[in-house]
Amino acid sequence: MEYRHILLARDGAVGLLQLNRPEVLNALNLRLMDEVVHALQAYDDDDAIRAMVVHGNDKAFAAGADITEMADAGAMEMLTRDQFAKWDRIRKAKKPIIAAVSGFALGGGCELTMICDIIIASETAQFGQPEINIGVMPGAGGTQRLTRAVGKAKAMEMVLTGRFMPAREALEYGLVLKVVPVELYLKEAIALAREIAARPPLAVRLAKEAVNKSFDATLDHGLEFERKNFYLLFATEDSEEGMKAFVEKRKPEWKGK
Numbered sequence: 001m002e003y004r005h006i007l008l009a010r011d012g013a014v015g016l017l018q019l020n021r022p023e024v025l026n027a028l029n030l031r032l033m034d035e036v037v038h039a040l041q042a043y044d045d046d047d048a049i050r051a052m053v054v055h056g057n058d059k060a061f062a063a064g065a066d067i068t069e070m071a072d073a074g075a076m077e078m079l080t081r082d083q084f085a086k087w088d089r090i091r092k093a094k095k096p097i098i099a100a101v102s103g104f105a106l107g108g109g110c111e112l113t114m115i116c117d118i119i120i121a122s123e124t125a126q127f128g129q130p131e132i133n134i135g136v137m138p139g140a141g142g143t144q145r146l147t148r149a150v151g152k153a154k155a156m157e158m159v160l161t162g163r164f165m166p167a168r169e170a171l172e173y174g175l176v177l178k179v180v181p182v183e184l185y186l187k188e189a190i191a192l193a194r195e196i197a198a199r200p201p202l203a204v205r206l207a208k209e210a211v212n213k214s215f216d217a218t219l220d221h222g223l224e225f226e227r228k229n230f231y232l233l234f235a236t237e238d239s240e241e242g243m244k245a246f247v248e249k250r251k252p253e254w255k256g257k
């Protein structure tokens with residue numbers, strides 16, 4: 001696929017994806033999202049990549065769905081486009097995805113950061129679900145993921161008033177892992193991705209899967225799922241190596257097997 005609205009780069013085992021429509025604050029049109037899904041899928045299938053970072057620019061991660069593209073769409077057209085079926089493929093990525101956010105992360109942009117596994121924010125980041133101000137509501141998971149991340153009261157306020165949440169508040173509410181100066185957010189996200197990429201890949205994959213399970217399973221099912229993944233890892237060469245290396249007081253060598 002030829003990419004028009006995103007830029008890709010690699011930093012060792014970390015795959016970087018930059019949203020690149022700066023003239024419209026990285027508004028997410030259908031083409032851009034197709035590219036994002038395609039590129040992340042390719043990273044996910046690439047053995048040389050072990051973690052991914054998605055970012056925009058200093059001014060905007062993404063200011064939401066492209067309103068000009070949605071303005072004339074009817075309900076049945078939106079339904080048949082079924083664009084969120086593709087977003088589900090991002091949610092199902094096996095490898096961890098970190099969102100590095102500066103400036104606006106609004107509407108679909110905020111929802112995209114929340115599909116990622118961890119968010120690192122710059123001091124200028126602003127998260128919001130302002131769809132209410134254009135007569136609609138979040139459609140790419142915002143009502144569910146924001147509520148799970150920040151709690152009902154704060155989610156209600158944001159979704160019903162469209163009020164933005166600045167970076168410091170997002171940290172306070174646990175939406176983001178860290179807030180750093182604007183010149184550092186991307187570096188921090190890459191450093192974290194590199195740290196994860198240096199861990200045994202099968203354990204990272206199954207652990208990520210189990211943490212995410214906590215969002216859509218009962219505690220009983222989640223615990224069962226976690227246990228199954230935990231036991232499964234005892235079938236890997238990496239777990240044998242990890243424990244042996246600990247006992248022998250040396251650094252483990254991961255094979256991804």
Ligand code: CO8
Binds near residue numbers: 064067130
């Ligand atoms: N869609 C299309 N164009 C946009 C968008 C957008 N979401 N956001 C900004 N732009 C464009 C502006 O029209 C402007 O273009 P131009 O220079 O041609 O006039 C350019 O980007 C710069 O924007 P502003 O001049 O408005 O910049 P400001 O710094 O004054 O304001 C704001 C920044 C506050 C972010 C403002 O641009 C704004 O309110 N944008 C819209 C935010 C919004 O409502 N987002 C939610 C959209 S709905 C949505 O996301 C639905 C989610 C579910 C579906 C997800 C599918 C992808």
